[in-house]
Structures are given as C-alpha cells and as structure tokens.
Amino acid sequence: MRELALLLTEDNPSRQDRCVAKALRFFGVPSRNLNAAEFASANLAGGATSGRPRVLCSAEVFLRLIEDLEHSVKEMRPWQEHVDSAFIYAGESSAALPELIRKLTGDDGVVLSEINRCAGNFAVSDELNQFCGVMAGLRFTASEANLDASLVLNTAKGNAINIISVDHGTAFLKLQYQGVAIFVSTSRNIIDIDKTLMSQNFDVREHFLSAVPIVLYVRWAFAETSWSAPETNACLVIDDPVLKPAHGFVNFQELLSLMKRHKFSTNIAFIPWNWRRSTPTVVRLLRENPQNYSVSVHGCDHTRAEFGGPDRQRLHWKTKQALERMNRHESITGIRHDRVMVFPQGKFSEAAMSALKHTDLIAAVNNDVICADPYPRAITVSDLWDIAVMCYSNFPIFTRRYPWEGSENFAFDALLGKPVIIVIHHDYCSDHCRRLVDFVDRLNGLKCRLTWRSLGEVVRRSCRQRKLSPEAVEVEMYGTELRIENRSGQRQHYLIRRRECEPSTIRELRDGSGPIGWNFVNGHINFETELDSGQSKTVGVRFHEPAWKAYNGENVAYRFKTMLRRYLCEVRDNYVTTTKSRLADFVSR
Secondary structure, three states: OOOOEEEEEOOOOOHHHHHHHHHHHHOOOOEEEEEHHHHOOOOOOOHHHOOOOEEEEEHHHHHHHHHHHHOOHHHHHHHHHHOOEEEEEOOOOOOHHHHHHHHHHOOOOOOEEEOOOOOOEEEEOOOOHHHHHHHOOOEEEOOHHHOOEEEEOOOOOOOOEEEEEEOOEEEEEEEEEOOEEEEEEOEOOOOOOOOEOOOOOOOHHHOHHHHHHHHHHHHHHOOOOOOEOOOEEEEEEEEOOOOOOEEOOEEHHHHHHHHHHHOOOEEEEEOHHHOOOOOHHHHHHHHHOOOOEEEEEOOOOOOOOOOOOOOHHHHHHHHHHHHHHHHHHHHHHOOOOOOEEEOHHHOOOHHHHHHHHOOOOOEEEEOOOOOOOOOOOOOEHHHHHOOOEOOOOOOOEEEOEOHHHOHHHHHHHHHHOOOEEEEEOHHHHOOOOHHHHHHHHHHHOOOOOEEEOOHHHHHHOOOEEEEEEOOEEEEEOOOOEEEEEOOOOOOEEEEEEEEOOOHHHEEEEEEOOEEOOOEEEOOEEEEEEEEOOOOEEEEEEEEOOOOOOOOOOOOHHHHHHHHHHHHHHHHHHHHHHHHHHHHHHHHHO
16 A cells, blocks of 8 residues: 555645645655644545555644544544654744643653754764665754754653754654654754755755755655655766876876775766877776776867857757767777766756757756756756756756765765766866775765766666556656666566657657657656566667758867867866976975
8 A cells, every 4th residue: 555645734734834745746745635623533544545644744733633632542543553653843833842842752841942053063863774764874064054943952851862963952853652653853944845946956954954854754754655766876977087097187097996996986078079089098998997987978179168058050060069079989999988968167058958859868967957048947946856957858967066065965865866976077186086085985885875887877777766556667767768677576567757848859769679659648758668577678769850950060260279278278187287286285294
C-alpha cells in the first residue's frame, strides 16, 4: 500500500500549510487535506487512507488534536495503531510550540529562545543515519539567514532526540507521543519552493532550518512512495585544460594516480578550438583510462559569453561547429567525447538552449541557471531542486558547484536526488591537489554511496523514479538520453515520461533495437519499455533540424582575435598564474 500524507489544517490553511503541501507535491507524495476536527473521526484503518498515514500539521493544530484524542479512548486507539509518524512545524501561534514541547517532554522547565547572532555551528545528528541519510554528521557555520527560528533548549527529561542542533540548543528533534514518532521543527518558516530564486544556484546554508527538516522527513516517511534517484552519480569537472602533460597546475599523470587512490573521476571541459593541439602522451593516458577521465564540450571558441546572445542561427551554427571539431578530435585521438555542453563563463541565453536542443547534445552542465537575456525568466526553488532545470525549451541544465560551496550543499543535492558535480579550474590544484583530494574524501565520507562516472554517464543515469507496483516503475527522464537498469530480481515494466513543450519537433525516440512508439499528454512525452532482471537499456530522443536561415560563419578578424585569446589564456594559465603562486609561497615562508 502506498504511504499517504494527512495534512491537518485550520479552516483556512496558513502559509506554512500551503508550503508543506507544495513540498509533498514536488516529491510526488499523495496527500489528503483534513480539518483538524475531521481527523478525530477519520477512519484511519480504512482503505481510504491506503495504509498507515503520516500526519503533518502545525503545533497549534497538533495541540488541539492531542486534546481531542485524550478525551476519548475510542479515538486514541486508531492513533496508536494506525498512524505511522507525524511532522510538526511551528505554525503562526507563538505560544503553541512551547506548550507542545513541554507537553511532549513532560518538562515544564523547557523554554524556547531566539537564536542569537552568534549562533555558532549547525550540526546534524550522526545517531539517526536512517532518518538523516546523506546529511548525517554534517557540521557547518550557521548563516544569519537561518535566524528565523526558535530553539528548544536541551532537557534531561522526556524522550527528546536532537536531530539538528546549534551550539546552545536544538532546532529539529524527535519525540514520542502515545507510541508514535513525532518530529518537531522549531523554524517559523517552511520554505516556499515556488519562490523565485534570487541567486544563480540554491544555497542550503541560507535556508537550512526552513528546508532541511521537511525534506528529511518526507524522504524518510515516504521512502516507498516519493520520487527518488536510483543512484547518486558524481563527477569532477575541470574547465579549460589543453590536453598537454601539464596545464597550469594540472598534471594529468599526477591527477590520474590521485583518482585511482581516492576513488573519483574527472571530466575535462575541453575547448573545441583546441581540437588539433592534444599531445600523444596525454591522449594515450586518457584513452587508456576511460573509467577515470572523460571529455565534454566547453563552448566552441570560448570567447566571452559566446552562448549568451539572441541570434539562434549563429548559436546553432556555433554548436554544430563545436561538435564537428569534437568529432575531428575523436577521429584523430580515439578519445570519445561526452555530448554535454559546459558554457564558457557560465553564460547562456534562451536562444542558446533552443539551439542546443536541435543538435546531438544530450544536456548542458552549468554553475548558473538564470540566463543572460535582458529579461530572464523566473527560476524557482523547485526548478533548482529538480534533477535538472527544465525551464529552457525543456533542454536540461544539470547544476554543478565549486568546493567552497561546502559539502553540505553537495549533500543536500544528493538528498534531493540530484547528481554531485564538482567544478574547479587548474589553480585549485596549486598545492598538488591536496585541497581537492581532501574535499573528495569528505564527499566520499558522506552517508551515501557516490558512483563516480564520466559526465555523459552522470547525465544519462540521472532520473527520478517511483514504484507503482512490484512489477511497474514510473521514471522521469531529463537528458535527451536515458540509461535505465533493472536491478530487481524480476522483470520490470517501465513507464517513462519526459517534459516537452514542442512535441512536433521530435524526430524519433529509439533504443538499441530501433524506434519506440510514444504519445504526448499534459506536457509530457510518454513511452514504455520492459527489462529483464540485470538488463540495461539506453533510450534517446532526437529532434528535427531547425528551419532557421543558415549562418555563414565568422569573419577573419573574429578568427584572429579568437586565436590570440586562446594563446594568451594558455600563457596566463601556464606561466603568469603559476609564477605568481610560487612567488607568493616564497614570500610567505
């Protein structure tokens, strides 16, 4: 039976109630809204609730529910026998939360106090690994943006277990009421996932107390029902290097030995303009170690914001030229490239995303998600929480992060089901990669198994799925190619869907055996396939070439400036930056 959420509200749901409902919908959790007064008479044991429900409500509503339950043994028994757990949030009544905590702990001396401006560090419990998952054991400096919560002070009484703590108290805890696990968040806010993003990526440090408790609870309480990723894939991306024995501080042989020792993979975001400049020793190194090294498409000429303009014809030509250069590089070197675009300087336009869609590329990977157009479209928190951002012509942007964004952000991405994609430039390796391998070790130490792959395989294997029955799985696809694998012990039927705004542009869907039939319903293309136990399959969507006017190519002046830029950038990376670093080390001694 599918797990069901019961969202208990007042007659007029509060803003927090609505935010909780949005989070449940995002994770695909079926829910019923009940007035608190209706819950006491609800038939919890009946088929209408489809199993043991999980209750979500504010502290004020839960207090009223407790009063109703305790007035009747008849009403208490269904609560004890049929309710799985409950998630309680602070709500809008300032008095309700302290009263509820005292009642549940049996400690009349418990008080709630504001987080002060020197709150210290957040800590996620490492004693509830099954509940906390990949976030278990994380510690990091608190952000002032999280000072919207009150803290339950530690108490020796009761059965409280701290889940999220700050130096002098607890912000999220587990209690018991009549044998039912109760999870209480003291934050005054539940994150609104429909809120427009004001930065280029979601930073969990700015929203920790409003976001993490509800996500932890939903992922734990609805593990069999909610959308989830079949695996957590990871890859390190290094932008710009030319494939020579060393580029700046990157030494390819040294990096290979570190990858093998510390168990990670690296993708080189390769500038197609350099397609004739790879040296045989590095070519052989990459070709012989495809499980460690991969290559993706980093723009075309890597000129300033070359994919940030509005000219679709030029952008489509640029993309085709980049892929043609990568194909030439592959034919010369034997190094296969991942058909994934990494935008130079992270700049892209809506027109660029439309142009990329009509080529052989399967996705874009980028730090930024807000386009460079004069009037960019609004990107919401839910867009960023998704496996990939699908707002631009339904061509996916998989997000990546720098190490200094903290392991907590990568852990939260993994909690959401997103892939873990790290980005660095050569200068991050200036200490012979010590910072890099230290960070990779921290990621590999998370309570989550990371599967390090090539960037292309990270894209193909990044999806979300949920079981519809023992034999049927619903899958949401993001890249224009998807690799599915049946890891169960029986034959599985897969119902696959992918968002699409222009179904008429689809040329075909196919797998290894040929074209696949599909239909279009409610903004999604839908198709089905079956796999025996242990079998895997790659399916792909291909789009028609656009009927845009042909672009005639760049002029001589542009080509000369591009050549000059590429050589000067290489001089900067190989000589200027490295010399400055060595001088700085010498002076600091």
